[in-house]
Amino acid sequence: MNAQVTVSLHSGPLSLSSQQPSQRSSLGGGARLVFEGVVRGQEAGRELRALAYQAYEPMTTRELRRLAEEVAIEHGVLGVHVEHSVGTVPVGGVSFRLIILGKHRAEAIAACDAFIARMKQHVPLWKLPVWADADADSDADSDSASTDDGRTDQPVG
Amino acid sequence: MNAQVTVSLHSGPLSLSSQQPSQRSSLGGGARLVFEGVVRGQEAGRELRALAYQAYEPMTTRELRRLAEEVAIEHGVLGVHVEHSVGTVPVGGVSFRLIILGKHRAEAIAACDAFIARMKQHVPLWKLPVWADADADSDADSDSASTDDGRTDQPVG
Amino acid sequence: MTVRVLLFGPQAALAGASALDVTVADAPTPTDLLAALSTQHPSLADSLGASRVAVNHEFADSASVIEPGDEIALIGMVSGG
Amino acid sequence: MTVRVLLFGPQAALAGASALDVTVADAPTPTDLLAALSTQHPSLADSLGASRVAVNHEFADSASVIEPGDEIALIGMVSGG
Numbered sequence: 001m002n003a004q005v006t007v008s009l010h011s012g013p014l015s016l017s018s019q020q021p022s023q024r025s026s027l028g029g030g031a032r033l034v035f036e037g038v039v040r041g042q043e044a045g046r047e048l049r050a051l052a053y054q055a056y057e058p059m060t061t062r063e064l065r066r067l068a069e070e071v072a073i074e075h076g077v078l079g080v081h082v083e084h085s086v087g088t089v090p091v092g093g094v095s096f097r098l099i100i101l102g103k104h105r106a107e108a109i110a111a112c113d114a115f116i117a118r119m120k121q122h123v124p125l126w127k128l129p130v131w132a133d134a135d136a137d138s139d140a141d142s143d144s145a146s147t148d149d150g151r152t153d154q155p156v157g
Numbered sequence: 158m159n160a161q162v163t164v165s166l167h168s169g170p171l172s173l174s175s176q177q178p179s180q181r182s183s184l185g186g187g188a189r190l191v192f193e194g195v196v197r198g199q200e201a202g203r204e205l206r207a208l209a210y211q212a213y214e215p216m217t218t219r220e221l222r223r224l225a226e227e228v229a230i231e232h233g234v235l236g237v238h239v240e241h242s243v244g245t246v247p248v249g250g251v252s253f254r255l256i257i258l259g260k261h262r263a264e265a266i267a268a269c270d271a272f273i274a275r276m277k278q279h280v281p282l283w284k285l286p287v288w289a290d291a292d293a294d295s296d297a298d299s300d301s302a303s304t305d306d307g308r309t310d311q312p313v314g
Numbered sequence: 315m316t317v318r319v320l321l322f323g324p325q326a327a328l329a330g331a332s333a334l335d336v337t338v339a340d341a342p343t344p345t346d347l348l349a350a351l352s353t354q355h356p357s358l359a360d361s362l363g364a365s366r367v368a369v370n371h372e373f374a375d376s377a378s379v380i381e382p383g384d385e386i387a388l389i390g391m392v393s394g395g
Numbered sequence: 396m397t398v399r400v401l402l403f404g405p406q407a408a409l410a411g412a413s414a415l416d417v418t419v420a421d422a423p424t425p426t427d428l429l430a431a432l433s434t435q436h437p438s439l440a441d442s443l444g445a446s447r448v449a450v451n452h453e454f455a456d457s458a459s460v461i462e463p464g465d466e467i468a469l470i471g472m473v474s475g476g
Binding site: 194210211213215216219241252253273276277278279280281282283284285 | 320322323324327368371372387389391392393394395
């Protein structure tokens with residue numbers, strides 16, 4: 001079985017419209033699982049304004065695709081679709097979306113869990129806090145200017 | 158912590174628009190998980206045209222709400238939103254949607270899995286196949302006309 | 315007494331009816347009702363082990379007593395999702 | 396030889412730079428490189444245990460040899476999602 005895999009990086013928060021509903025029925029799957037990571041307003045008790053995400057392209061996309069294919073085969077799911085932000089994602093924005101299409105709930109849930117756990121350990125993606133009281137700490141700003149992935153430098157509305 | 162819980166039954170397939178994105182940021186959750194059940198084209202190797210869902214109202218809605226609240230407390234999630242079809246859902250249509258909002262992935266995934274497993278064991282909801290070669294077997298038709306839940310009798314386009 | 319039992323989904327299909335009448339001794343419990351259903355409606359017998367009885371839209375425990383006028387439903391073979 | 400190592404995220408913040416030069420013996424392995432980074436850039440030392448080295452955008456196993464001109468990146472403290 002060849003699973004359908006797509007991977008994309010996007011500057012800034014992910015849009016609502018990219019949930020690819022059209023792929024739903026064509027794959028005939030019984031279970032569609034969408035996981036979204038939403039930027040929280042606090043980290044370690046301190047107020048956040050945003051998170052700044054960094055990638056290292058083309059390695060990041062390649063590793064995400066490799067992971068998606070690996071998880072699809074291991075769990076026998078029909079489709080794995082990955083979207084991840086680079087650059088600044090304000091609090092409340094969606095920075096990550098994973099869509100799993102499978103025949104049954106169990107394998108879709110297992111694939112979702114496995115993908116995210118491994119992504120957080122192995123895929124070249126980083127986040128830095130942009131604090132609400134940002135004068136005191138400009139780590140994220142100074143750092144995002146230093147990546148060689150041009151997309152992380154784009155301001156996002 | 159008081160989780161936000163909503164439960165609704167809908168005649169026919171669920172629409173795409175009811176994914177309640179507006180509740181996303183207000184809850185401040187870090188993880189948003191959407192599970193959708195999609196009607197498959199086959200069951201036991203035989204071609205399906207649709208599934209006919211039955212509920213037993215108001216017990217069905219009450220049991221779904223009870224389960225949502227129970228799972229929310231057990232797993233410490235912020236929101237549980239349940240939508241389920243009654244009546245006919247054609248192949249490819251979405252018959253069930255569960256949205257979990259949580260602070261972290263682990264509890265959102267665990268809550269999703271627990272909700273669905275218990276729903277399939279305890280909640281008064283039934284499905285009957287509507288076969289593509291329906292002349293040979295009109296179980297679903299004769300049965301859907303017999304429920305006391307008027308909504309299951311409505312034809313759905 | 316005679317108790318009318320509502321049926322749904324595959325159990326309604328098995329019985330060929332969405333409701334059945336069952337004859338039981340007065341003041342039956344859900345256990346009594348399931349036993350009578352099994353005897354009087356053999357097409358349902360195999361499915362009753364995993365079934366529960368709802369009385370007035372609430373799951374009833376096996377020792378509760380069914381009164382005349384209660385709405386009785388057989389909740390089995392559920393398959394939401 | 397001198398190897399330029401790209402840094403990202405928290406490790407770039409720790410080092411205060413998005414790239415660092417490291418002096419190593421010729422034909423170093425990733426293990427040699429991590430050891431030299433630890434000595435020459437102590438701010439990164441604690442984070443190197445969970446870090447891997449990418450050579451030309453592929454994770455390198457610890458016995459591979461780094462050639463002049465290879466693009467070297469330190470992949471550690473990742474946190475996608």
